Amino acid sequence: MTATVLGAKERPAHRDPQVLRWLGAYTASTLGDSVYYLALSWTAVSSGSPAQAGLVMAVSAVPRALLMLGGGVIADRLGPRRVVIASDTARCLVVLGLAATLFLASPGLGALAAVALVFGVVDALFLPAVGALPPRIAERDQLARVQGMRGLSHRLGSVLGGPLGGLAVALGGPATAFGVAGTLFALSIPLLSALRLRPLPATDDTRDGTALRDLADGLRYLRGHRVLGPLIIVVLLSDLGFAGPFNVGLAVLADQRGWGASGIGWILAGFGTGAGAASLLLTVRGRVPRAGAVSGWTMTLGATAIGVLAYTTHLPVAVAVGLAVGLLAGLSGALCNALLQTECDPAYLGRVTAVASLCSLGLAPLSFPLTGAAIELWGIGPVYVVSAAVCALAGLFTLAVPALRRAELPR
Structure with missing residues (x-):
């Protein structure tokens, strides 16, 4: 065991079998997510009205937001590997069960909403745990590279998951698509089971109290940390400012400019290319000097590009601006994640990741209706x-x- 650990220290992250197993599992799970959400939206639209389909798609957001902090406590108490394996196992069984049901019958929107609800609960457990895994499998000086690899994996899942889900629906209907999603979740389980986590220092183990006390300890730790406390505020502000324009506003912009749905796709493709390039840069370099300052400047420049996008009248220019936003926001976001993981005591990482995920995935979507209403009022x-x-x-x-x-990333 000692020889294995010492050997792993000599390898960069992209050659470390531990990291590659985690990355393979994360990629399979991300692809499964993309296929699942496409199949769910298609089935919901086919089974009811657009408004009903929207409600089905929104059901998972409520338990995810309400239970996210508790999911962080569970990840720290039980260990992130165990929680991620349980989460993907639950998703696999639920989705394959829905696929089997669709093969045999035509369940109503209630069954789809129930599955979406389960996914929301599982996401509240999965997201903090998956964020807490990298520091337990890689050296601190490799965590920035791991974040770059994770970003590339996420982009790959987003790019390939949609077409894969669409092909599955076209060939065999929603049941086949759900079956593909369940199979992808299943592929992650043996890879995760093969991971060996680094043990936590005995002095950092905070799992002796109740779950509520552990949550309070985590929040106190976060509030008192000179880097992590301000970093959470940055995550919240950046996601609140970004979420509305690139989810609600982009559709309105494309409609007003006459670019159509294909225009949205091209702008998002530009954004995805830029974000992927930022992840690739971090993967190759492994470390960016003066990470805190670079994150601040790229975030500020990316914000300027977001403002420019609203006044762009030609689609090719908008695509170029979207690429710039993706490059700058992708780099700043990856650096924020890397700083969060390197600055945080691993014993608290599940809870700290839960707070960050709550800000970005729980609170930021609240800006969607506000953005739509503001556009109607002021343009x-x-x-x-x-x-x-x-x-x-x-x-x-x-x-x-x-x-x-x-703030600096470790050398």
Whole structure:
């Protein structure tokens, strides 16, 4: 065992079997997510009205937001590997069960909503645990590279998952698509089971109290940390400013400019290419000097690009601006994640990741209806400018807090 650990220290992350197993499992799970959500939306639209389908798709957001902090406590108490394996096993069984049901009958929207509800609960467990895994399988000086690899995997899942799900629906209907998603979740389980986690230092083990006390300890740790506390504020501000323009606003912008749905696709493709390039850069370099300052500046410049997008009249220019946003926001986001993982005591990482995930996946979507209502009242230009200002505030806050601005990734 000692020889294995010492050998792993000599390998960069992209050659470490531990990291590659985790990356393979994460890729399979991400692909499964993409296929599942496409199949769910298609089945819901086919089984009811668009409004009903929207409700089905939104059902998972409620338990995910409400239970996320508890999921962080569970990840720290039980260990992230165990929680991720249980989560993917639950998703596999539920989705394969739905696939079998669709082969035999035509369940109504209630069954789809029940599956979506289960997914929301599982996501509340999965997201903190998957974020807590990298520091337990890789050296600290490799965590930035691991975040780059994770970003590439996420982009791969987003790019390939949609067409794969669409092909499965076209060939065999929603039941086949759900079957493909369940199979992908199943592929991650043996890879995760083969992982060997680094043990936590005995002095850092905080799992002796109740779950509520552990949660309170985690929040106190986060609040008192000179880098992590401000970093969570940055995550919240940047995601609040970014979520509305690139989810609600982009559709309105494409409609007003006459670009159509294909225009949205091209802009998102540009964004995805830029974000993928940022992840590739981090994967290859492994470390960015002055990570805190670089994150602040790229966040601020990315915010400027978001504001410019609202006043772009030609689609090729909009695609180029989307690429710039993806490159800058992708790099700043990956650096924030890497700093979170390197600065945090591994014993608290599940809870800290849960708070960060709650800010980005639980609170940021609340801006969707506000963005839509604001566009109707004031038009798309002012709303994009305000959203860009919120993102810029996150970048300027990063540069204004000395501990965050001077934060470095380990060598």
